[in-house]
Amino acid sequence: MRHIPAHYDGEKVVLDEPVSLSMNMALEVVIPDSTQDLRALRSDTVLASLPSLKRILDNPRDAEYDKL
Numbered sequence: 001m002r003h004i005p006a007h008y009d010g011e012k013v014v015l016d017e018p019v020s021l022s023m024n025m026a027l028e029v030v031i032p033d034s035t036q037d038l039r040a041l042r043s044d045t046v047l048a049s050l051p052s053l054k055r056i057l058d059n060p061r062d063a064e065y066d067k068l
Contacts, residue, residue, distance in 0.1 A: 003045060 005016040006029075013029060021027075032038040 003042070 006013050
């Protein structure tokens with residue numbers, strides 16, 4: 001899953017960065033009710049990702065970078 005920043009230009013949702021998508025790919029748009037809700041959504045997403053990131057980064061090969 002990816003988080004892609006976007007904005008509404010008054011007519012349509014516009015992605016803020018180029019993204020390669022397949023034709024008819026299913027998407028879900030989440031519209032926060034406030035800037036505070038957007039911050040909470042981003043924070044919660046990062047926190048939910050931490051266990052996966054720890055598994056990816058906590059390995060013997062990555063330990064070599066700790067020495068730099």
